[in-house]
Amino acid sequence: MSLHPDPMSAPLPRLSGVVYSALLNDPRQLSALGDALHQPPYKAPPRHPVLAVRPRNTRAAPGEAIAVPATGVRTGACLGLVIGRTACRVSPQQALAHVAGWLLGNDLCLPMDGPGRHYRPAVRQMARDGFCPLSAPVPATALTDPDDLPLTLRIDGQPVWEGRTGGRIRSAARLLSEVSGFMTLSPGDVLLLGIAADAPVALPGQMMSITAPGLGRLDNPLVEETA
Template sequence: MPKALGKINGRMQVEEMEVDENSLEKASKVEWDTPLSGMVYGTLLNYQGTLDQMGDTLHHPPYQSPPKAPILYIKPRNTFIGHQAAIPLPDDVEELETGACLGVVIGREAKWVEEERALDYVLGYTVVNDISVPHSSVFRPAVKDKSRDGFCPAGPWIMEKGAVTNPDDLTIQVFVNGEKKQENNTSNLVRSVSRLLAEVSGFMTLDQGDTLLVGIPENPPHVKAGDHIRIHIEQVGTLENVVRRESMSGRGSQ
């Protein structure tokens, strides 16, 4: 049976657990803390469909050409919340943009990693919802649109690397209020998981516990207060959260 690492609210340590197809039902009966511990780096424009949609825009100012290297941004610690925690909808915002991501959790220091050996540095994988306020900035996403409190739900757990057959061929589905709103596959990444790890570690060190988000598929659904979001990544897990007005929810409330 596959093993995962998870953290239950009120407990100091991350715990190893066995998980199966019935684990999500069990997971709904406990309060989960985020499994994230280190830095979280997001990646822009790493799905081919997103580049295709931008079309000729990429060849005009300010871009001039498609990106030649990974475009990264940071999801700081204030954004971290767990499975079933409430996503705060700021009182000055009408809707949020979901961001279904495969999170690649680093198992040991990764620096100048060769693509062929990149997965040797992976601890496991988790489901992440890279929430943002809808915005038009692409190459330089505004901090206030990507980094508000509760804008990085993750979990419920980190699935062990060996339980995932091929991280470059995983179906990702997003359901809003029970209706499927998005489906894609990591086979459509511009940079595979291994290539992305190799290129990023070529200019900065990834430490144990850091998480690299491989990117958000094109056409992410928008959600409003009261909406229930369920993101499923095959072989990894299912992350669920409800959107609540910030004045009503408080950070990380259940």
């Protein structure tokens, strides 16, 4: 008998509330930074995954209204990996065996100009109330290939962005493997694969809707924040 039950057939764990978001996982984001990658304080392109920790206040449920400035918010349709068993220094070949499920994420951030928009953005740009809506997770068997998943973002019912999870610097398995090389991921943790470089901006009063085959739909209305 295996000492490690197959998470593909095991019940989904309860989400831990810990969410990590991969930054700079679209090669176009690195290209857009150009020479800024070689300037202080970093002086070189990142050699390992660049992560942002999404604190609990950023979590939002499907349908929950999110307050944003009048200038809007940069959307962030992405795939989330739900960890099914402790992942510590796992190989790329074994990484997806540690995934119990998937979910849709909307990795929101205030629009930013200049190099800081990708490389270590300020906490105040991302760690805002409701800036990480997540859909209900589905079992790992719902997807046959997490690196070829079509995503569609609609605003007020109209498609404004379409993309796929492929073409990332780090695939789902590679990202999970490399992250587990310097930190331990626990059951119920969520690792977001990262957004596309051309993610559009949505404004207060609009409804954001993200869909993907097998993962359902993630809807969140935007309202204008008050002082």
